[in-house]
Amino acid sequence: xxxxxxxxxxxxxxxxxxxxxxxxxxxxxxxxxxxxxxxxxxxxxxxxxxxxxxxxxxxxxxxxxxxxxxxxxxxxxxxxxxxxxxxxxxxxxxxxxxxxxxxxxxxxxxxxxxxxxxxxxxxxxxxxxxxxxxxxxxxxxxxxxxxxxxxxxxxxxxxxxxxxxxxxxxxxxxxxxxxxxxxxxxxxxxxxxxxxxxxxxxxxxxxxxxxxxxxxxxxxxxxxxxxxxxxxxxxxxxxxxxxxxxxxxxxxxxxxxxxxxxxxxxxxxxxxxxxxxxxxxxxxxxxx
Numbered sequence: 001x002x003x004x005x006x007x008x009x010x011x012x013x014x015x016x017x018x019x020x021x022x023x024x025x026x027x028x029x030x031x032x033x034x035x036x037x038x039x040x041x042x043x044x045x046x047x048x049x050x051x052x053x054x055x056x057x058x059x060x061x062x063x064x065x066x067x068x069x070x071x072x073x074x075x076x077x078x079x080x081x082x083x084x085x086x087x088x089x090x091x092x093x094x095x096x097x098x099x100x101x102x103x104x105x106x107x108x109x110x111x112x113x114x115x116x117x118x119x120x121x122x123x124x125x126x127x128x129x130x131x132x133x134x135x136x137x138x139x140x141x142x143x144x145x146x147x148x149x150x151x152x153x154x155x156x157x158x159x160x161x162x163x164x165x166x167x168x169x170x171x172x173x174x175x176x177x178x179x180x181x182x183x184x185x186x187x188x189x190x191x192x193x194x195x196x197x198x199x200x201x202x203x204x205x206x207x208x209x210x211x212x213x214x215x216x217x218x219x220x221x222x223x224x225x226x227x228x229x230x231x232x233x234x235x236x237x238x239x240x241x242x243x244x245x246x247x248x249x250x251x252x253x254x255x256x257x258x259x260x261x262x263x264x265x266x267x268x269x270x271x272x273x274x275x276x277x278x279x280x281x282x283x284x285x286x287x288x
Contacts, residue, residue: 017111084179085126089153093209114141127155181206
């Protein structure tokens with residue numbers, strides 16, 4: 001299995017996405033959809049291979065037609081991809097940046113959505129604003145790749161309030177949000193809460209470096225705030241205990257804050273294989 005660095009060094013998101021999908025042949029068919037549900041939405045004609053138990057026999061007795069009840073979980077999803085482009089996404093480790101990892105992850109998820117025929121849109125957050133780059137169209141996958149190729153991270157938080165139509169629309173959506181979810185106050189928590197809706201499911205993918213998670217540096221280092229540009233000279237060993245304690249506390253607080261209906265926070269290391277992360281996302285069929 002190719003390493004993350006080998007995949008990212010291909011510098012070809014389409015090829016990377018296809019490569020990862022090939023390693024997920026078993027996962028492609030279950031896909032991002034959440035499977036057969038209980039909420040009735042519409043009828044459709046019986047197709048060979050459908051479970052006979054799902055035929056509505058009362059409907060058949062009235063109409064003579066074999067019709068299957070289809071739930072909301074079976075109709076095509078609108079998958080909304082959202083990428084954080086604040087400066088901290090430029091964090092680099094092992095030869096690639098957090099943004100590189102995020103681009104390849106979203107490209108792979110977009111490719112799988114394309115194979116399923118799901119509607120997809122793409123948004124970016126940066127410098128205090130949100131931009132919709134791609135609307136749901138038959139060519140969404142190609143356009144998502146087009147924009148991902150050239151995305152640059154810069155600027156800092158906070159971001160302004162989202163338009164109500166964006167956060168409270170009634171369409172059934174799976175929102176995949178990719179970020180480091182590092183915040184100064186509670187801006188990420190507020191943003192996520194503004195999206196809560198019975199017909200929206202959120203998967204928050206928090207990408208962190210191994211040094212951020214474990215912090216094992218020895219010697220003097222220049223630490224740079226990637227959003228403000230401020231630099232500090234510190235001895236790694238002297239700040240290790242304090243940094244790890246503070247960071248662990250923050251992560252625990254974030255975990256607690258994201259215990260929300262239909263929200264799932266996934267914390268992944270930049271060293272975690274991209275294929276493994278995509279598989280975890282595909283297997284999260286029921287969010288609660």
